[in-house]
Amino acid sequence: MxxxxxxxxxxxxxxxxxxxxxxxxxxxxxxxxxxxxxxxxxxxxxxxxxxxxxxxxxxxxxxxxxxxxxxxxxxxxxxxxxxxxxxxxxxxxxxxxxxxxxxxxxxxxxxxxxxxxxxxxxxxxxxxxxxxxxxxxxxxxxxxxxxxxxxxxxxxxxxxxxxxxxxxxxxxxxxxxxxxxxxSEREFRAGYAEVAKYGLIDRPDFFEWLEKNWRDVFAGGPARAEAIAISCQSKADVVVEDERETGRRALLNLGHTFGHALEAATQYDSSRLVHGEGVAIGMVLAHRFSARLNLASTDDAKRVEAHLKAVGLPTEISDIPGELPPTEVLMDAIAQDKKVKSGKLTFILTHGIGQSFVANDVAASEVELFLKETLAR
Amino acid sequence: MxxxxxxxxxxxxxxxxxxxxxxxxxxxxxxxxxxxxxxxxxxxxxxxxxxxxxxxxxxxxxxxxxxxxxxxxxxxxxxxxxxxxxxxxxxxxxxxxxxxxxxxxxxxxxxxxxxxxxxxxxxxxxxxxxxxxxxxxxxxxxxxxxxxxxxxxxxxxxxxxxxxxxxxxxxxxxxxxxxxxxxSEREFRAGYAEVAKYGLIDRPDFFEWLEKNWRDVFAGGPARAEAIAISCQSKADVVVEDERETGRRALLNLGHTFGHALEAATQYDSSRLVHGEGVAIGMVLAHRFSARLNLASTDDAKRVEAHLKAVGLPTEISDIPGELPPTEVLMDAIAQDKKVKSGKLTFILTHGIGQSFVANDVAASEVELFLKETLAR
The missing domain is CATH 3.40.50.1970 (Rossmann fold)
Incomplete structure (x- = not known):
């Protein structure tokens, strides 16, 4: 550090x-x-x-x-x-x-x-x-x-x-x-989703600190500067290892595959969804999806959801105002995101809070099934 | 090699x-x-x-x-x-x-x-x-x-x-x-000026080889491939030492300060002068200028002139068809080339064939005087 x-x-x-x-x-x-x-x-x-x-x-x-x-x-x-x-x-x-x-x-x-x-x-x-x-x-x-x-x-x-x-x-x-x-509070919150992301990638202590201190981060002062500094340091650690994005840097996309798909499916209409909100929902989904694949515990997914909800971020696809995007539209957007290779996706999964990893062989069909169930709930 | x-x-x-x-x-x-x-x-x-x-x-x-x-x-x-x-x-x-x-x-x-x-x-x-x-x-x-x-x-x-x-x-x-x-023969010759340049920068043996074998290089076949390979190797040696052009790479500009000025002064009119021709004249001038500053022998300048003339390249400003550019226009073009700093120029000078070096403190007034004399001859 x-x-x-x-x-x-x-x-x-x-x-x-x-x-x-x-x-x-x-x-x-x-x-x-x-x-x-x-x-x-x-x-x-x-x-x-x-x-x-x-x-x-x-x-x-x-x-x-x-x-x-x-x-x-x-x-x-x-x-x-x-x-x-x-x-x-x-x-x-x-x-x-x-x-x-x-x-x-x-x-x-x-x-x-x-x-x-x-x-x-x-x-x-x-x-x-x-x-x-x-x-x-x-x-x-x-x-x-x-x-x-x-x-x-x-x-x-x-x-x-x-x-x-x-x-x-x-x-x-x-x-x-x-x-x-x-x-605006909404814009600050959207940025906060990326702050929380760094805790979820590989800094469980930071995530725990955010759970306790997020109000101070929102209020301004030393806690805000501290959160920004730790976020920059976290990203810097990943970037230094992989400046040209060939491997580990993909971790920074935690929550982004689902997030980008949601942004695309809502036509980048910022009145419905801004980037950070998409990432917040995406991170919750990534943790739930990991739990469904028996890689992480459901408790961790619930903890992520609870914290993001506490700060006022959306955590469910159904939190997005307007009509729900159908599974096919989301899957199309994921495919457009250039991450599908012969039915396999590169996806950021997790073994729990602060234990994310790059998975290169996630079956697109598994993702589709998960999204269908999520949308049907 | x-x-x-x-x-x-x-x-x-x-x-x-x-x-x-x-x-x-x-x-x-x-x-x-x-x-x-x-x-x-x-x-x-x-x-x-x-x-x-x-x-x-x-x-x-x-x-x-x-x-x-x-x-x-x-x-x-x-x-x-x-x-x-x-x-x-x-x-x-x-x-x-x-x-x-x-x-x-x-x-x-x-x-x-x-x-x-x-x-x-x-x-x-x-x-x-x-x-x-x-x-x-x-x-x-x-x-x-x-x-x-x-x-x-x-x-x-x-x-x-x-x-x-x-x-x-x-x-x-x-x-x-x-x-x-x-x-066209003219286009090939213009490219040849840059081939000769590599000999003049730091490969006196290559320059000597070119003096003997240039007809074979022009004819095609193994001598041509050889000359191209040695040229690429020469440039690669310089680039590898200084990829982002902060020092030694400037050597590649031998003949180019005068050459660019001549191109600019003739409005990049390729019927009068193409890049390689400007470089040929510029290399002869750089050797003469170095001799005038007592850095190199006049014999070396004559040898450069003789070889470039033999292959059919122009070697004098007066070889350019049309009106001679006045000294002021050439000096303006040199200044525009962003190489003048408080009256000092970065210039590629030489101690003789294959012994070029980067000089950072050539007085613009010296260059001007040299150009005036050259144009008055």
Whole structure:
């Protein structure tokens, strides 16, 4: 565990990826100190900031002020919020902004926003001059605990999500915990599903800590920073072992096969289901499915369900408003997820809380049967 | 030296880049055997071929036949020839073709063509699903000895050449020496300038061998394959030491600072000057400039000039048809090349044939004076 304390209430997670190693700083009011943190760590003379309209109105001026105070020239591009921004035209616009500003390899593209902005800006940073520095300032809980670690960047294509992109590690991540105060409760909860996921993958102690302390995590303060730091450290541990996603990294998909299928079956309609909610339901289903295969105890599945329900997350497919998706639609979505090979699925199963594992040979027919029973209940 | 012989007249250069290591096969009629070479080395089930209209009419059917005979499903996209193809719309079209064909990470994008096609297809291979396999089948001498080694891919932007791209190493390169028979003599000669460059950088024996055997290299047969193999090996040696271009790799720019400036000053008008011709003049100037700085002997500069002149390459700025570019225009172009820092240039100089070195502190004023004198002669 290399989570360390620096300033008061500030934690540093070091991601040891050789010559692509970087630090994640986690603490309050980091946006206001971004200039100092960036210039003291990286030789950046210019920065091209990418953000969205919602975030810009709250934090862009503050970030620009801080950078300029520390002598960094800035340009910025504010894009519409939402998934549609993860496409080719906005990518070209970001690259053009960076090149117009003569951003060189040692200068930085800064992502100020959630996952969409991070994925888009990171992709641009990976291709401008074949790679410039990349600083992430994630402003949602989901992006602080998920996309800020791992170096995956990308945009969507008409053929599916994240189909174009590069692996490009950030040079620095500033996770401002104060920025989370302005999230809606629903958005914070959705991000929390991924926090709980890290406990369920391989940190049973962390899951137990969350069961006791989740109210403090939601309230803000040191418990929130602690949960974010442990989440980043957990993801970093997995990523460091498997940077290019050939094996163990698949564990991070716990709950995601069912989750993605539910998102697809509800047409990515965020009024019905957002990503983290799909993952919450998916994690409960993954534990139940593991119990059904006699790999884990039903008690563990119940414990997962109880905790996620306590924080206010959905845990059943029937919790999704609107008509239930039929089994065939869900199975189609799972097949589209490119994980079926000759009737076999790669699936993240578990032996219990914090004991997840990658199973490469789960019969699609077993999954189908399980989903049918689940939907019939 | 790891150039080895496999089939008759076939050479293999191994590029030892750790888990991104790959082989370059060099020999006659490789396009007709592409299917077997690819399937025996890589588990490729599908291939998306990118080519241009000139090359397609000669080699596309042959390549497709060979791949299909060996059980590889193929799709292909034929683009207009020329530098304009290195832009965003063709890149998007290549990515879309690959995704429509459901190319997975273990499948391949194949570049069949010269440098433009290789740079474009390689970029697409680097970003589709965050990286799929990439096979290069270079059909020009320049692309066989230059862009087939090093992993640089990219497209142009309105701000300049190659400003968007990634480093993405090929998984296999098939350099079909028979394909060079259909090049114009001018195009072959231009590629030859880069062959000679490797001798001038750090292989004096190779330069001497070229002085004696260049007619055989131009005629085809074993001497041609030998020259290509040694060129690839030379470039590979430099790239392996400095994959991400932070130091020694700059040696590959011998002759290129002057060469690029001449290309820019003649508006990239290929009727007046093509890249290799600019490099030929640039190499002669680099040797003369080094002699002027008392770093090398004038005899070596004369020897370089004599050899390039013998093969029919231009060696003087005045060899370029049309009006001579004025010094200021050339100096502007050099400054635009992003290599000037507070009046100092990074320049490849030499102590003599095969003794080039990177100089980081050449005064721009010295270069200017040298160019003025050169143009006044």
């Amino acid at each position: 290399t989570v360390t304390l620096s300033r008061e209430n500030e934690r540093v997670v070091h991601v040891p990826l050789g010559d692509r190693a970087y630090d994640i700083l986690i603490g309050p009011d980091l946006i206001s100190h971004a200039g100092g943190e960036i210039t003291s760590r990286l030789k950046v003379r210019k920065a091209a900031i990418v953000t969205d309209e919602n975030v810009a109105s709250q934090y862009l001026d503050r970030l620009v002020d801080s950078l300029q105070t520390d002598g960094v020239e800035t340009v910025s591009l504010t894009l519409p919020p939402g998934e549609k921004t993860k496409s080719l035209e906005p990518l070209a616009a970001v690259c053009d902004m960076a090149l117009s500003a003569r951003i060189e390899r040692n200068d930085a593209i800064i992502a100020l926003g959630g996952g969409v902005i991070g994925d888009l800006a990171g992709f641009a940073a990976g291709i401008v001059r074949r790679g410039v520095r990349f600083v992430q300032i994630p402003t949602s809980l989901l992006s602080q605990v998920d996309s800020s670690v791992g170096g995956k960047t990308g945009i969507n294509s008409r053929h599916g999500k994240n189909l174009l992109g590069v692996f490009h590690q950030p040079d620095l991540v500033l996770s401002d915990t104060s920025a989370l105060d302005s999230l | 790891t150039v080895t012989l496999s089939r008759e007249n076939e050479r293999v250069v191994h590029v030892p880049l750790g888990d991104r290591a790959y082989d370059i096969l060099i020999g006659p009629d490789l396009i007709s055997h592409a299917g077997g070479e690819i399937t025996s080395r890589l588990k490729v089930r599908k291939a998306a071929i990118v080519t241009d209209e000139n090359v397609a009419s000669q080699y596309l059917d042959r390549l497709v036949d060979s791949l299909q005979t060996d059980g590889v499903e193929t799709v292909s996209l034929t683009l207009p020839p020329g530098e304009k193809t290195k832009s965003l719309e063709p890149l998007a079209a290549v990515c879309d073709m690959a995704l429509s064909a459901r190319i997975e990470r273990n499948d391949a994008i194949i570049a069949l063509g010269g440098g433009v096609i290789g740079d474009l297809a390689g970029f697409a291979a680097g970003i589709v699903r965050r990286g799929v396999r990439f096979v290069q089948i270079p059909t020009s001498l320049l692309s066989q000895v230059d862009s087939s080694v090093g992993g640089k891919t990219g497209i142009n932007s309105r701000h300049g050449k190659n400003l968007l791209g990634v480093f993405h190493q090929p998984d296999l390169v098939l350099s079909d020496t028979s394909a060079l028979d259909s090049l």
